[in-house]
Amino acid sequence: MAVFTISEINIYPIKSLGGVSLQRAQVEERGFRHDRRWMLIDADNNFLTQRQHAQMALLQVALQEQGLEISHKQGLLEPLLVPFGQTEGPALQVQIWDDTCTALEVSAAVSAWFTEALQMPARLVYMPSDSERKVDPNYAQENEIVGFADGYPFLLIGQASLNDLNSRLQEPVPMNRFRPNLVFTGAAPFAEDEFDSFKIGQISFRVSKPCARCIVTTIDQASAEKGAEPLKTLATYRVINKKVMFGQNLVHEGAGELQLGDELVVEKWK
Template identity: 40%
Template sequence: MHIHQLYRYPVKSLGGQSVASLQPEIRGFADDRRWMFIEPNGQFISRRAVPTMCEFAAEVHDDELCFVRISDGSILGAVAGARNGEKQVDVTVWDDSLTATLIEDAGIPAIATGLGIPGARLVYMTSEDHRPVDARFAKDGEEVSFADGFPYLVTSTASLDDLSGRVGENLDERRFRPNIIVKNDVPFDEDNWTGLKIGTHRFRLPKPCARCIMITQEPDTGARNLRVLAELSAYRKVGNKVMFGMNACWEGGVDHVKVGDPVSVEDR
């Protein structure tokens, strides 16, 4: 097995970047979901409520955060010094409350309006802002960014191919918002993985990922295909949850993780 693809999503709920190599960190890959748009009261804004957010992606270039319209590659706007801010604000991500740094840039109101979230504010998670992984599944010291619950999401090519065959179309891997896609041959073998070695890095896989209505959304247009969730529910339901992919935490390693790196199962 080897790494087929790597993704990071700089801004929560916006499209991400396919990147040849990424630096793992305790909270996820560097620059993965470190920014987030919030309501004036600090509540996070998600494409669950604003599906048109999927039409845009965020890219990091040095210290600039760039917002791109996916359909034609046009630039909606950019924020220079996107990691710099002086004001701390309280934010809420699901049941978690924490502080984050408010990014105050003259271009943000226009960007927010273009994204369909007028009045939204942009925040950044610095090294001083802490959000623990759910204590039911965490080891001491494990943290997560603004992602829904865990620092990493691992999927496999064989599982996607299996689901695509049942749905009757080649499903875009991006609809599942993975960080690490493993090239393999056995569908849903990842259900049995509890530890992976990727290059010099080790990842712990504490639980499967429960999926929601967002996986029915075409990544570039927002068009819904409800059959994706229906087909997955037919054979991947555990209790009242539908599973696809594995949540993961980083347990150390040196240098970057790269597309093509060998992947081995350390624990099952």
């Protein structure tokens, strides 16, 4: 069995805002603990994303003991603390892609902070444990559920795949353009395309489908500036069914802790 090594663990507590790199993380039913359990919505309860609002990249999230600390990368506002488990607002039906699910507004004061930070109406909502959003049944295995991620609990990318891409670019791009949960080393470029199932510790993962990439990959996560790359170059060699593919979406079985340096053991290849 092929064995590789976990080199990055990332979560994105608030959908489309800056991610958090961790030494270790708890795997729960929806994916990593705190990963995309919060989301910003507009006046019509539709989710907000960097695809339309690149300035969202300028908001950085950090995990504190008592909650999430959100800061502006250019220091335009005082940081905001969003306590874990605290919601004051009403239950809402929110729209994320083709799914509608129940969420709770955190508070009017928190939403006011985001409205000022983004210079547009924005409300922060949380997905409570009794709100269930299903993984696409075409790709689910056991009726898996997911938080506010685009569609799947985990995204996996091999470091060698990014290295291959960067060898073709005039200016290399960092891994944060692709927002993976798990990065691994020790394999050939795009080895993850051939994974069918693998284990990390006691947790089993199955590859659902390749991840189709969008304009978010062209947004510099430090400055929110847009460019043509890396989509332009990826489109020359990573297109399937007219979509640019980079990374693999995963579903999982089991719970427990993962940490950097854990072995990824491929159990079945495609």
